Amino acid sequence: MIGSRIGGRYDILRAIGDGGMSRVYLAHDAILNRDVAIKVLHYDFANEEELKRRFQREALSATSLTHPHIVDIFDVGEDGELHYLVMEYVEGQTLKQFIQSEGPLTPERALPIMQQLVSAISNAHHNGIVHRDIKPQNILMDAEGNVKITDFGIAMALSATAHTKTNSVIGTVHYLSPEQARGGMATKKSDIYSLGIVFYELLTGELPFSAETAVAIALKHLQEETPSVRAAFPSIPQSVENVILKATAKDASYRYRSADEMYDDLLTVLSPERVDEEKFSIPYDEDKTMAIPVIKDVPKFEEAESTKKIEPVVIEPPQAPKKKRKKWPIVAGIIGGIIALALLAILLISLLGPKQALVPDVSEMDEAEAISALEEEGFKVGERNEQTSDEIEAGKVIRTIPEAGKKREVGSSIMLYVSTGKEKFELLDYTGRSYETVKSTLNVYGFRSIEPDTQFSDEPEGTIIGQDPPGGTEVVPGETDLVFTVSKGKETRTLGNLVGYNENQLTDYAESTGFNISVVGHEHSDTVPAGQVISQVPDKGTAVEKGGRVQVIVSKGPEKKTVQLIVHRVTIPYEPDVSEPVDEEQDEEGNWQLPEPVPQQIKIYIQDRTRNLSDVYDEFTITESTSRQLKFELEEGQQGAFKITRDDEVIIEESVDYSDSN
């Protein structure tokens, strides 16, 4: 492994940690040129498709977490048979190692660590992610004493569907909440419980519940009160101990409602006003008797019963060597005790014959019915506990302890477990988060349906902008249809062709479409009349968000070009028809006079800005060569012309250029 490259980019440098089902390596990411930690799973996913998918889903959902006290997950990958997570490399030690070398800590030193941890978990909870396996082994501490939590949801994701037989590992149960020990679903409150246990360990350097086997520890989590940290360290303020007691309440409903609430409490826990705080105790509630000391008083008989049922004749080891008491104290004790007590019980029963009766099956009865059924058999009704149940409706009995069918002395008390209905799930307010992430997180809880209802909004596409039922609602997932209003981004419309629109039409169009239309310029146009749109950006046919900006250019009408007045002098020659005989005449004085000149008809045609050659510009007669000024109005670049006819014969035809003016 060391020296190899995985995923085409991670060069494995050395092993830095070892867990039950994984090994962590320091590696160098050749692409981003940085050190990373790579967790390689020792898992044979080959036969466990579902497990693999579950692992990948959990790991991917954890990649969405970004928090200064959460180890970043960069990548989830597989390389052949190898499955791995690429994570931020935190140089330092685990919190477990820190506690081993530095613990126990004073409250002043422990509090900053707890605040960092609780803020990280709070962030994860707000993102709908439950860690499920908080323990100091999963918390890294850098040289500055900053802590970062790792392995969100992953360990448990792997254990949950494994069919592989495993030796129970003690390390995994020390921080386990009672509900997890029972095999129930881990909730945010399970994380709060584990945080409470971590706080205990920081302050005492020890674990609150220890035993030789995993199940013995699990039983203590279920049955024993969290020990007092003040018993060993009286200098610890009551207010600090209360944080642990509240976080580790057996019944999750008495714990902090949220990591936020726990965080707030930690902020003030050492403040002078809280010096005289009372010890935390579970509020007395008639309807809700605590379920903690389950069968503590009768475990031996309980065991004796179940042993007898099986009826093995248990043979004492012949030499009865010194019992390895330290191994498995509870069970060894129980088994040892069982044999003795079973015999004793049988003896007592046969000698003294206290009356016994079978515990009736009162499950699914109403509570009152159940009580009378039990009393009919001569039993007393002992503690009453409430539990959620998927099968048994609220108010009906789930089970009893001892269980139905067990033989018990008449007059002994029977504990009732009454259903509070199906397990409720408190919805968070998911607005502002990615629908896909939230959905994949919530899928685990078995909601009847989770559907998106997409709407246009200013939020980026895929963001949750609303939910039904709202955050804070307690629901039964299997009976709940969750509907998230999900943004499909800003509303877009196809932009029409605005060319030719006048100001009023633009205003109407802007109102009806919601586009923000602005006139960004005016230009001349020979084709578009003044006041109408010449061009637009974006082009027609483009999808534009509601409120999106559309720029148009409006016509000023045709451009007025520079007009030159060009004066052209022309001489029109008078040329009489000489073939015509001239009648010479004498005048009255008898002088020979030249005959009167014959007038000639002249027509001038001009082509310029306003006139053209088909229109007569001037018409007159001449009797001698005549000079005329012709005035042309020419636009820039325009060519003018003129034509002069004399007696309908074209005598001059010329063009005049704009540039001729000079």
Next chain:
Amino acid sequence: MQFEVLTDVGRKRKVNEDSAAVFTRSEGIILAVIADGMGGHRAGDYASSTAIKVIGEQFLELDATGFVDEQYWVEWLQETVNYVNRLLFNEANDNEELKGMGTTLEAALIRGSSCLVSHTGDSRVYAINENGIRQITKDHSYVNILLENGEITEEEAEAHPQRNWIMKAIGSEKTIEPDLYSIELKDQSYLLLCTDGLSNKVNQGTIQEIVLSNASLREKAKELIDLANQMGGEDNISVILIDSTKVEVDDL
């Protein structure tokens, strides 16, 4: 006395980590052993097969001439299981590849109608006759202990995420205290040793029905395994079915 031994890899696994065997001594004493190994790679396979092989050798090589009553057999069985445990534990410690290995072990020593059972882990021994089916052994599993403590119900146990955790295994700790049961094999009865590949998949009523059917012993064992496979076959499945009906008949 007739018996049938069958072990099957199941439908999902590549390796059969179960081992099972029945050893017979000339004086008619038999030892039926079944083991479900655990541990990475092939360590589980190694653990169960080694346990079976070693206990079988010890049994066949034993000089039992001085064994005048059951007490001697009780001591022998305890010592032998402890010996196998130490052997596997030392190997696991000495060998990186075998680290963490272990195995369940059910050993049933049958002498005529008396039967001693040494039990470690969550494999099971059942006694079956016309009157019913009786589970002799109690699973050394995490959930079974919670169940016995009244902390969880049968249904919760079946769905518990840690239902694969066992509390005792041969070879995983330095010393072991197996449970020991002594039972009387009544006439017309069967003894069934099986791994959890069967007991997790086929309920007791069905097991009883199949075992008491008119089929041959081999067909019955086969049917049990087929049924477990039909139910998913996620785990290895092993069955030793012993028919004690013939005991008296043959001896008389």
